Amino acid sequence: SSRQNQQILAVEEVVENKDAIESANFGKISEFESENKVSSRQNQENLKVSENLPLPHSPLPPLPIWKDELYLEFHRGCYTTRADQKRQNRRCEELLYQAELLSSISTICTGAVYPKSELETAWKQVLFNQFHDILPGSAIAQVYVDANLAFAEADRTCREIMAKSLEAIAAQISLPSPPQPDAQPILIFNPLNWLRSEVVAVPIPDSAAETWQIYDCSGQRLATQISRVDRPEPQFTLLFLVNNLPAVGYRVFWLCRAEAETLENSLPPTQKLLQIDLAQVTNNLTPKLAVCQETHFETERKVLENEFIRATVDCETGNLSSIWDKVNHREVLNTFGGDRLQAFSDSGQYWDAWNIDPNYQKHQLPSPLLKDISWVEQGEVRQSLRVTRQIGKSMFCQDYIVDIGSPLLKIKTVVDWQETHVLIKTAFGLNQSANFATCEIPCGTIDRPTQPQTAAEKAKWEVPILRWVDISNDGFGVSLLNDCKYGCDFQPNQLRLTLLRGSTWPDELADIGIHEFTYAVYPHSGNWQNAGTVRRGYELNLPSLVQVFPQLGENCHKTLPTVGKFLDLSADNLVLMAFKQSEDDANFWIVRCYESEGKQAVLELDGDLGLAIVRPVDLLEKSANSPQKSDDGRSLKISPWKIVSLAVNRYCTIQQTVKS
Template identity: 75%
Template sequence: MSASVPLASNNISEAIEKLRRLSRWDVQSGWKYCYSDSAVVHTVNICNWPLAELNEKSHIAWPSGKQVLYLGQQFVVPDNLSGYPVTGLRLLLNLTWWAEDAQLFVNGELVGVGDLFDCSVRLLLSPSAIPGDEFLVILRLVSPGHDCGALVRSVCVYEAADSAYFDPGFVADELEILQNSLSGNFQNLNSQYLPTENIVDRTFVVKGERLKSEIELAVGLIDWSVVCDRQKFDRSLSNLRQNLLRCLRDFQDVLTAEGAEGEKEKILLNISKNDDSISNAQCPMPNAQCPEVSNFSDQAYTSIYIGESSENSSIYKGKIYLLGHAHLDLAWLWPVAETWEAAQRTFESALKLQSEFPDLIFCHSTPALYAWIEEHRPDLFAAIKKQVAAGRWEVVGGMWVEPDLNLISAESMVRQVFYGQRYTQEKFGELMRVVWLPDTFGFGWQLPQILRDGGVDYFVTQKLRWNDTTEFPHGVFLWEGLDGTKIFSMMSAAIGENIESVKMANHLFDWQVKTGLQSAFWLPGVGDHGGGPTRDMLEVAKRWEMSPFFPNLQFAKAVDYLSLIESQFFPEISQTESQGDASIRESHPILGQDEVIGNLDEFESANFSEISEFESQGDASTLLPIPIWKDELYLEFHRGCYTTRADQKRNNRRCEELLYQAELLSSLATICAGAVYPKSELEIAWKQVLFNQFHDILPGSAIAKVYIDANLAFAEVDRTCRQILLQSLDAIASQISLPSPPQSDAQPILIFNTLNWSRSEVVALPIPDSNPENWQVYDSSGQRLVTQIQMCDRPKPQFTMLFWTSDIPAIGYRVFWLSHKNPETIESSSPKAPESEKTKLGQVTNHLTPKIALCQETHFDTPRKVLENELIRATIDGETGNLSSIWDKVNNREVLNIAGGNQLQSFQDSGQYWDAWNIDPNYQKHQLPAPILKDISWIAQGEIRHSLRVVQQIGKSEFCQDYIVEIGSPLLKIKTVVDWQEKHILVKAAFGLNVEADFVTCEIPGGAIERTTKPETAAEKAKWEVPILRWVDISNHDFGVSLLNDCKYGCDLQPNQIRLTLLRGSTWPDEQADIGIHEFTYAVYPHSGNWQDAGTVRQGYELNLPLLVQVLPKSEENQHKTLPTVGKLLDLSAENLVLMAFKQSEENPNSWILRCYESEGKEAVLELDSDLGLAISQQVNLLEQPISLPSQSDDGKSFKILSWKIASFAVNSSGLYSIIVSL
């Protein structure tokens, strides 16, 4: 037996359409057009303009390229529409366009403007229509540069001038809402609540059929014969509305009286049992013709049939909570300077509307924006603060800006929260409990932990509604992060919405089905370029508040709504600690058709309670279990943003690294040398970088002017940080007790390691003159080292001396010496290598070239070119320039399969509307010919480094790639310089690998995630391009290969192939987006075992943060110097811990904040080991507030850090290093 009683009667649908024809007139086909931009609007004569044609979508379209189109139409108020008199009704022209600029003229006067985002209007032509009145409407529309323009919709609407009265179109919308509500509830009953015949009560089905019949009968009793008499027809509609209310009330009463309880009690059609709006109704049941109710006064007529604007006026239990909103992109199709203007306009508009509509609550995110307002418009800022204090303005966001969250480091995420929360706490007196990220292009898996540690309780987005493949299955869910931390999360309604009754009601009904919650959330307001709610939106909302057939409306803050719905699942939600080793595999199964919506492999048990601020949402039994999402939140869209505007990715990565180093070294310089800590300079630099991480800047989806400004900011950060680095290294070096120089003219060289583990690698030392053969390097013991001279051509031509540095301590240093060779020591051969180095590169290269010599560029005609050291041997195909072999000497196996490695594969990548954002999903079907090999030449063949240059051409673009192997290194580096000149071309570097695996591990901010190489579900197949951070690894049990990078973020994965996406050629919104010179490096790292065993995390950091080299001034005096020749300043003593930050405390200049994360998915123990006497005093959260220490050992010196945890500590210095000098 089926309980389905779909309410889709032709009678009802026909009545809806007939009612709309009485008050709405589609005028789309009546426009005339002119392309001339010389028209004088107030004198124009449109009589001779041709009639515009409609396309298949009924749009009036015209070409892209910012072309101007004029549309004109003369409107004459008729006596009636389809017989219904319109005299005295308000006349509005509803318009929707797709145009970069829109100007609206009525009778020659400019009455409205708009753009791509403010793209719809209800234009008032007459407050009281008089037949025969004429209105000449001219639209001046400018098409977007990238897309055709269109007039999408134009409808004349006649509606009641007094919002307390209805009109036929209003009643039509009420009928459609009722129809959708009842149809949806019967269907939901059938599919979820009553799955078996044993539960179905025949009474419900019979009464449901009766209700359907009675509603159809009531609609059938509309007296269409009196349409021409507005008063009589309106009374007929009054009878209809009252009869419908009585039908619904009696249906509910019957169910209650006849014992429809248990499972059926869950729905009751969402009709309120205590419906005061119909308690005094006198109209009989609709089993006969209803008499006219002419004796009702207008006041009673309004009260009975539209309902008082009160809590109980609606037949629905559900309520729609409203929050005024204006999404404001800090930069996109406009520069940042224009954003400040849009913000002022938006905020002033919201404040003005709040003075007219006392119920209006408005919200906005982005502390960076408030900070600008505070500085430049203190009057406006003061007004906002007043409304915040009054509870009518909500500051949401949780972060400094709304950033991209795929491409930034975990520490950048921390600072986004830190600076955002710190600002709102200082200026508004409270932390932001809601992170508000409606437009960010995906969310990394460590975000829940970072948010909760930063005082954020709720996560809100709507962006996954943009998915191009699957529908995100949940409206409300717990998002469980990589470490086990959970945050209460909501997929909100779309942003930038209007007050559209049918659309809003449908959203409520869908929300009830999806979540089991009675009330939904709606965000009215023009967005993207600001704007916010309009007066018309608020007036329309006020009108619908009085309809008993529309859910109750109430403005509310986001945090209050989230607290309300959270209380229906939990009395409180707490952070959950993960235990033991954590899995990083995606763990959400795909729903079957017979599964309850929201079902995952586990649910959180639900306890229910009421809160005082809002009404209860109903019985706990009506709610579904809350699902837990244990994965990243991957956006199935905008996959090109991992690659577009490669300069931004490189600049951001470089500045993140520089800020880490500048903070670290300036902190150490303050501790050990009493240097002044540059707190202000570092905060300014951080905020510049955080601003440039905005979700339409860093992803590459803005106009060219935005990137001129962004690159200036990045350059300023670069200069600031490098100056801090130099000053800090000098300060630290001033405290180092130098060893005796090997020669009197020797100059000390400081090699500093900014990572928290010991390192051995090749460094490059600039030579101070043009005679590099006259210089030599010694270690601190006076041992002369093997060196190699090489010409460095970037950023400017200069000789450098390469030498191997061994065992540079964790966050520490060694001192070396640079000196002139004595005449008697200048020889044609190199010095003997130390015994420890004799088994390395020199043993396999002696036959190739003299040991120390300036390597001139030489060309070979041999079919193969070989680079090797003691660990790997790489072979380049002399005909193609591709990598044909990598032999792993340690594991005695070939790394590549027959396909080879580093194949530059190019594809046509066009046809996407969101050009900068999206890669063509079918790009693999359009592969272009292989690159043309232009040249192969040796750059270096010495004791320290082999480097082979391969030059290839793709289209008009040149790829210059240096293959590099170095002494002691297991990496094959590929240093790349590209002169990119292509448009709508995508280039990937493909590596066919001699290892196969079902899963590939990708680094993400603050952790790692496994992604399948054999997708089966639609969601898995949608991940055909995924984001990574510094590395991606494919491994089986005994062998694997990691692909490292210094600024490339997109890749695709197969069981035995990794392809790194290098460049794209988008043309909108920036026609020249990636045209120009690009520099980047990636590297192949073959290894034994899995990525944890191989230390891939460390290799990725080392590629990005090479050892620092600082030439020091000569010093004759070692007295009072307190640091040793070889120093270890900060060691965390655990292989799987990575230092994220070491900085001065914000509140206490004598305390330091150390932050690290567990990087391999297994528990770690932190023990500080430092020559500076540093010791942990207490654990803190990321806001630097003390928290409990459940993981502290008995001796107070070691701390347990669980898998994937980010942990912060306050650190104090002792002994000799206690003098602090601060700003």
């Protein structure tokens, strides 16, 4: 009992001490708060006084100005590591643009429901994957299992939206009489906001044993060529040139089956150029195409040629030994040649996936081993030469492609990559010299020196680009385009594109496996602005869409013509970035574009949708201060490099609103 009383007294003493401490602390806190309030009032009074003080007699020294990019001198490897993520990201961004574009047109023209929630989900999936360390390629392996699922789902969603939208648009086209009763209409759609011409590939419904023809809607038969695509699975296609495809528009053609004998007797000699060796088709998954006696191509010289360029391939190395510009009458490459694959030992500096070894160029590996050179196609529409080379345990299969009507030499590449701590670049030695290279960046360009002088310039031995890099001087230039590569370097007379790396940490199998990508050489007169390099870069990344439909029934109540132009911005230097439904009001649409050449532009809305500007908006689609639109709402002046978003509506809807 005595011990219990002592414990109770001890507890009471502790409680009393605690209360005393808390009381003292509360007093100190109150005192501090009181002093702080007084200090705050004094500061406010001092601030009011300081506002009335006269300015100093001598001006303050100006702050330094940094007029250049904020270049990070580490993590240069992130432009290239996990190339599959870069490719999927580029593809999904392009698909989202096209899905929004087509669904908007479909909703306006056909009354279809705009897939807002599906698009929002797909956007969030893609944007989440742009977080570091996912898109830079510096995450652990499990991250990419999840990222690939998200990319695949976004890809599937966009393609489904695009297919439904194209079908709805096609159903509104009033078709002329077909050249044959069983002819199938083909819709070729251009997702870009300028007139373009290009070779397209139409899937052949049955097999290559049949002969197929393409007619335009005036009944004219077009030059065609049978081609074979082996990935993702073997399929035959029919190639033909589509001329003057309207801005954000389409043309309709007819796919017809014909008897081979009838076609053979009716075609001019140049149309007999290509035939399929059916025995090779049966016995070989990658058949060679037999060339008839009429051909004028000297196949043993390994020369690809069209009306713009003549490219020669070195039969000992597989490199390009010459690209002759037939328009400007000059050689593009110097004696170094082009598409020279260069391998380097790359230890990854401090962080393997993030960094490239600064001394990688001192550790160049042996040149690739040429395994095979063979013709894939030698037709009137397309020529394609396949070069297979080996680097270490890895195989590079590259198709040099020249299409009729195109000034580009495309290099379509499939790689089975099995290397670790190896860096691969493709190099092009140019028959000219320039003090700087122009690189595309999002919604603009940047000039970077080819002969660095300062420490900051010398640190930029690997730089990021978007769709292209260009060297131009003395009225001539060369652009190197790509469809999913970002790392690059250059010298006064050389361009190099970084293709692959072999990092092993934090993912030991980061880039091991199959890779597919395309890059292209574009020789041109003038500078990149005169040559339309921005457009060529977009065209490589966004080919025209091809959709084959069955007969679409009677033409009653169909309002669209066989050639249509939905949306034209009417300025060569404006690029459409988005055409979508407004987030807040389904009665309005958002047009977003940017000026791409550093010059003033005048936007004028044109096209079959009959759109007019309601008001400029910001990126959140709220009303924004901007140059005034014209009285009719069709035009707007845009400053150099400016990104502009506009709320638009159909002109007839606006007129009805004004009248009411």
